[in-house]
Amino acid sequence: MSNSYPTSTLDSALEIPANTLLSVRNLQTHFFSREGTVKAVDGVTFDVKQGEILGIAGESGCGKSVTSQSIMRILPKNAKIVGGEILYNHQGQFIDLTTVEPDGKMIRGIRGKEIAMIFQEPMTAFSPVHTIGNQIIETIRIHQPMSQEEARAKAIEMLYRVGMPNPGRNIDQYTFNLSGGMRQRAMVALALSCQPKLLIADEPTTAVDVTIQAQILRLLREIQADLGMAIIMITHDLGVIAELTDRVLIMYLGKEVEYGPVKNVFHHPRHPYTRGLLASIPKMVPGRIEIEPIEGSVPSPYAMPTGCKFHPRCRDFMRGVCEVSEPPLIPIAPGHEVSCYLYGGREERA
Amino acid sequence: MTAPTIPHGKAGSSNERVIISVRNLVKYFPIEAGFLRRQVGLVKAVDDVSFDLVEGETLALVGESGCGKTTTSRCVIQALKPTAGQVLFQMDGTPAVDLTQLDKKALKVARRNIRMIYQDPYSSLNPRMTLLQIIGEPLVINRAVKGRAELEERVAELLRMVRLDPGAMNRYPHAFSGGQRQRIAIARALSLSPKVVIADEAVSALDVSVQAQILNLLKELQKELGLTYLFVAHNLAVVKYEADRVAVMYAGKIVETAETEALYITPKHPYTEALLSAAPNPDPDTRNRPRIVLTGDVADAGNLPTGCAFHPRCQYAQDRCRQETPELVNVANAGEPAHLSACHFAKELELVGIVATVGEARNG
Numbered sequence: 001m002s003n004s005y006p007t008s009t010l011d012s013a014l015e016i017p018a019n020t021l022l023s024v025r026n027l028q029t030h031f032f033s034r035e036g037t038v039k040a041v042d043g044v045t046f047d048v049k050q051g052e053i054l055g056i057a058g059e060s061g062c063g064k065s066v067t068s069q070s071i072m073r074i075l076p077k078n079a080k081i082v083g084g085e086i087l088y089n090h091q092g093q094f095i096d097l098t099t100v101e102p103d104g105k106m107i108r109g110i111r112g113k114e115i116a117m118i119f120q121e122p123m124t125a126f127s128p129v130h131t132i133g134n135q136i137i138e139t140i141r142i143h144q145p146m147s148q149e150e151a152r153a154k155a156i157e158m159l160y161r162v163g164m165p166n167p168g169r170n171i172d173q174y175t176f177n178l179s180g181g182m183r184q185r186a187m188v189a190l191a192l193s194c195q196p197k198l199l200i201a202d203e204p205t206t207a208v209d210v211t212i213q214a215q216i217l218r219l220l221r222e223i224q225a226d227l228g229m230a231i232i233m234i235t236h237d238l239g240v241i242a243e244l245t246d247r248v249l250i251m252y253l254g255k256e257v258e259y260g261p262v263k264n265v266f267h268h269p270r271h272p273y274t275r276g277l278l279a280s281i282p283k284m285v286p287g288r289i290e291i292e293p294i295e296g297s298v299p300s301p302y303a304m305p306t307g308c309k310f311h312p313r314c315r316d317f318m319r320g321v322c323e324v325s326e327p328p329l330i331p332i333a334p335g336h337e338v339s340c341y342l343y344g345g346r347e348e349r350a
Numbered sequence: 351m352t353a354p355t356i357p358h359g360k361a362g363s364s365n366e367r368v369i370i371s372v373r374n375l376v377k378y379f380p381i382e383a384g385f386l387r388r389q390v391g392l393v394k395a396v397d398d399v400s401f402d403l404v405e406g407e408t409l410a411l412v413g414e415s416g417c418g419k420t421t422t423s424r425c426v427i428q429a430l431k432p433t434a435g436q437v438l439f440q441m442d443g444t445p446a447v448d449l450t451q452l453d454k455k456a457l458k459v460a461r462r463n464i465r466m467i468y469q470d471p472y473s474s475l476n477p478r479m480t481l482l483q484i485i486g487e488p489l490v491i492n493r494a495v496k497g498r499a500e501l502e503e504r505v506a507e508l509l510r511m512v513r514l515d516p517g518a519m520n521r522y523p524h525a526f527s528g529g530q531r532q533r534i535a536i537a538r539a540l541s542l543s544p545k546v547v548i549a550d551e552a553v554s555a556l557d558v559s560v561q562a563q564i565l566n567l568l569k570e571l572q573k574e575l576g577l578t579y580l581f582v583a584h585n586l587a588v589v590k591y592e593a594d595r596v597a598v599m600y601a602g603k604i605v606e607t608a609e610t611e612a613l614y615i616t617p618k619h620p621y622t623e624a625l626l627s628a629a630p631n632p633d634p635d636t637r638n639r640p641r642i643v644l645t646g647d648v649a650d651a652g653n654l655p656t657g658c659a660f661h662p663r664c665q666y667a668q669d670r671c672r673q674e675t676p677e678l679v680n681v682a683n684a685g686e687p688a689h690l691s692a693c694h695f696a697k698e699l700e701l702v703g704i705v706a707t708v709g710e711a712r713n714g
Contacts, residue, residue, distance in 0.1 A: 059557035165646075179647045180415075209414035210584065211644045214628035218643050236557065239587075239630030243637050263634045280562035281632050282591035284704045286615050289591050293562035297527040313559075 021089050021198055021230050022048040022071070027098075028083035029063075029070045038301040040066040040079070042254035045329075048198065050089075053224060053231045055245035055262065057238060057277075061298050062251040064234045068200045071232075072111055073102040090114070113143040116191035120203040122183035125190060126175045132159075132186045133171030136193050143194045158189040162219055181212035188219060195227060202234045217243055238281060242266055247335070250274050253298065253309040256329065260336030270338040272316045308341070316342055368440065369545060369578050370403040370426065370464075375435035377421050381652055393652040395421040396432075397602035400678075403546065408572065408579040410593035410610075412586060412625075414648050417599040423548045423582045427464050428457055439464070441545065462492055465539040469551035471531030475523040481509070481534055482519040488541045508537040511574075512567060529560030533567065540571070550582045565592055586629045590614055590704075598622050601649040601659035604678055608689040615703040618681050618691035620664045623701040658694070670694050 016023050029041040041063040048054050056064045069075045071086055086097040090110065100106045119125055126135060136155040140146060146154065152171070159167035162185040175183055184204065191199060201220065205213040221244065224231055233245055241248050241262065248265050250258040250273065258271040269275045276294035283289055296313040299305060305312050311322040321341050330343045376398055381391035396418040403409050411419040424430040426437055428449050439460060440446035449460060465488075468474040475484055485505045488494075495501045506516035512533040523531055532552065539547055549568065553561040565588065571577060583589050589596055590610060597607040598621065606619035617623045627642040642665065649659045658664070661671040671694060681696045682689035693699070 059559060181647050209648065210586070210625060210628045210630075211414060212647070213630070214641065214643045215645075217630070218641075237630065238558070238632040242632045242634045243630045266632065266634050277558060278632065280558045282562075282565075282587040283633075284587050284590060284614070284626070284629055284631055285706050286611065286704060287706075291562045291565065291591060293566060294559035295563075297529045297560055298557065 016047075016087065016089075016094065017049075019050050020047050021050045023087040023094070024067070024071070024084070025087070026084040027067065027070060027081070027086060029066050029075065029079055029081050031076075031079045033078055036302050039254050039304070040301070041070065043084070044249075044251065044254070044256050045084075046249050046256070046259060048230050048232060050197070051224075051228045051230055052247065053233060053245045055233045055235065055241040055248040056251060057235060057241050057248060058251035058257075059236060059277075059298055061253065061301060063254040064236075064251055065202055066254075067251075068117070068202050068232065068234055071097060071200065072115065072117055073097060073100070073107050074111075075102075088115070109143075112139060112196075113194045114196055115198045115200065116194070116196035117200045117202065118184075118187050118191045118204045120206045122180075122187040123175060125187045126183070128175055131172050131174055132178075132190070133173075136171075136186075136190050139190060140193050155189070155193065158193050159186065161223065162186070162189045162192070163215070164189070180208055181215060184208060184212070184216055185219065188216070188223070192223060192227070192229075196229055198230045198232065199224075200232045200234070203236070204233075205240060206235070206237070213240075220244065238266075238277060250277070253301075253304065255309050255326075256337075256339055257310070258336075258338045259329075260333070260338075264333060264336045270332055270336075270343060271310075271340050272314045272342070273310045274338075276313075276315075308339075318342075321346060367405045367442070368402045369405045370580075371436075371438040371440075371446075372399060372401050372403075372422075372426060373436040373438065375399045375422065375425055375437065376433045377418075377425050377430060378433045391652055394602045394654060395651055396425060399435075399599075399602075399604055401597055401604065401607065403578055403580060405545070405578050406572075406576055407594045408581050408592055410581040410583055410589040410596045411599060412583055412589050412596060413599035414584060414625075416601075416648050416651055418602040418651070419582050419584075419599050420550055422599070423466075423550055423580060426580065427461065427466055427548055428452075429466075458492075462488075462542045463544045464546045464548065465542070465544040467532075467535050467539050467547060467549045467552045470555050471523075471528055471535050472555075474535055475531055477523055480520050480522055481505070481514075481537075484523070484534060485509070485519075485538045485541055488538065492542060494542055504541070505537075508541055511540065511571065512537045527560070528556055529563055532556060532560075532564050536564075536567070536571070540575070543575070544577070546578045546580065548580045548582070551584070552581075553588060554583065554585065561588070568592065586614075586625060598625065601654055602651055603659065603692065604690075605660065605692045606690065607678075608682075609687050612687065612689055613703075616689075617701045617703050618689055618696045618699075619693045620666050620699065620701065621660050623703070624663075626704055627702070658692070666695060666699055668695070 027044045031038040081098045087094040137151040140151040156167045164170045248262045258274045279292040307323040327339050327341045328345045329337045377396040379393040380389045383390045413419050425432040437449040438446045509516045553564050596613045597604045606622045624642045624644050644663045657673050658671045661667040676692045676694045678690050678692040681691045
């Protein structure tokens with residue numbers, strides 16, 4: 001029965017390079033409520049190669065977390081994937097995760113084992129009434145045939161790996177015994193306990209202090225190099241993106257704005273939104289610094305602008321173009337795409 | 351008011367005036383346990399903190415969670431009663447008063463001149479009040495306006511000041527975005543034309559594009575109104591942009607204070623060096639820079655290490671640091687603005703600050 005993969009996706013799967021671990025294509029995840037429909041993710045496309053670190057960045061409401069919840073199939077009840085594909089390379093075969101049962105056997109075999117997740121708040125991952133060791137051991141034994149003793153040894157090894165000060169003792173502690181930084185490490189140990197191929201990190205350093213953030217980022221980098229897994233790093237902090245990722249996807253109001261190698265995007269940002277974001281952050285360099293805010297604020301999800309979602313705040317707004325239709329993704333350089341009429345796409349419109 | 355004994359940054363110029371002088375401020379919280387709530391220990395949240403706030407400047411208090419920066423700011427405005435110490439406040443042409451000694455009525459008067467802006471504009475604004483009520487409340491309570499017309503006029507002026515449409519004064523906060531709400535909170539703080547504004551993580555909860563708007567607004571308002579800011583923050587890049595002087599706090603004490611540029615380029619305390627090194631930089635070219643990654647967690651204010659509280663995490667720590675608590679002393683060269691450090695080896699260590707990056711031109 002585990003071979004009954006959905007076949008509808010195989011055609012598109014053929015074009016995917018073999019080293020691709022995850023290919024998200026035109027993903028649309030919408031929320032339905034009495035006030036209306038919120039298109040939280042509305043046509044997002046990206047790939048994650050084996051062993052690479054992809055960053056997804058954007059401000060609140062851009063859909064970066066909903067994207068990760070769609071991949072994990074852990075969306076809230078009022079949210080639904082209404083279109084697109086999430087092709088996951090499962091032992092050489094691509095499975096469309098949008099078509100599997102959200103609590104079925106297939107996704108449960110992948111979630112936690114092959115794709116693991118860490119969160120902003122470690123208490124979302126842990127139960128406060130069980131020891132961290134028991135929770136890690138349980139996860140290991142669900143996915144791998146191991147005895148209690150083997151799993152315990154493995155859990156201690158993972159705690160050691162993430163730099164817990166005293167793994168033999170920490171394993172029998174509860175989350176309330178641990179400091180914020182230690183909880184974060186324990187959560188990383190839990191996520192990595194089954195050697196996932198993909199780790200989704202959703203704002204893992206947002207709630208911790210800057211010195212702890214540096215520890216966690218270094219830990220992720222070391223473990224990524226050791227285990228060769230891929231990471232999707234979701235954050236609003238462009239500093240974290242610059243520190244850690246190979247490639248970056250910038251999102252705004254559920255749309256893909258710019259996508260490319262992190263050095264290209266940071267040194268030669270093309271989309272006015274990306275430029276605006278980078279110009280908004282004060283830099284830590286000597287001398288006087290200037291910052292240039294983006295005008296206005298993110299609109300309400302119930303009152304989405306027409307055309308390009310960024311046009312009401314854009315300083316390069318072109319009347320009669322930007323508010324009329326959505327710009328297509330335009331390739332700028334190898335692997336670097338931008339969704340903006342400044343770079344073409346106006347001809348095809350007519 | 352005795353002349354301040356602690357030198358402050360702009361020691362060179364003579365026409366500056368200290369508006370708030372915090373002297374040996376101490377705030378301890380008892381740790382209670384058991385049914386009888388017996389006191390079993392003390393959290394030394396703020397432990398002998400002194401600094402001067404010079405009229406018209408922005409002084410930033412930075413540090414990680416639990417360092418005492420917020421407690422310090424709350425003690426300045428007397429939202430928390432300090433355990434010991436003085437908070438001397440001096441308006442132009444009036445004698446200095448110690449805010450810790452004032453009775454309720456006198457404190458209320460003094461507080462017209464010291465206002466606060468909080469981190470979360472979603473919880474700091476009453477959702478059942480209109481902007482007119484929110485911004486006008488301090489004016490009404492302090493009888494600063496006569497009649498409805500004058501109130502509306504003043505609120506409209508305040509809304510224009512924070513770049514909001516005065517026509518919105520009868521609307522409720524839910525109609526506004528996070529950035530706009532923070533503007534409303536600023537308008538409320540400015541309603542009584544205060545001299546000093548304490549901004550406690552005032553931009554931390556905002557998205558970066560909006561954060562930049564509020565940072566610039568605060569700077570503009572300071573210029574227009576001659577405000578003095580005590581800027582409490584944890585984001586070092588934001589502080590670099592906003593502050594004239596910086597005081598770095600660790601475990602309830604100021605460990606270093608200097609003019610912003612000097613503190614960032616030539617830090618004189620190993621903790622400052624580590625903080626600067628740990629801050630993520632939005633430039634992928636600098637990711638392989640040598641970095642100091644501190645081990646362990648921030649010191650527990652309820653159970654402080656002996657000697658220098660930072661010594662268990664300090665890579666330069668020596669025996670002396672474990673035994674002797676360092677004093678905050680001026681380590682600047684003669685003739686230079688004051689640069690205070692609480693490190694036994696501040697003069698010997700060659701600490702690394704921020705450096706210019708080779709980053710290529712943007713938008714290239």
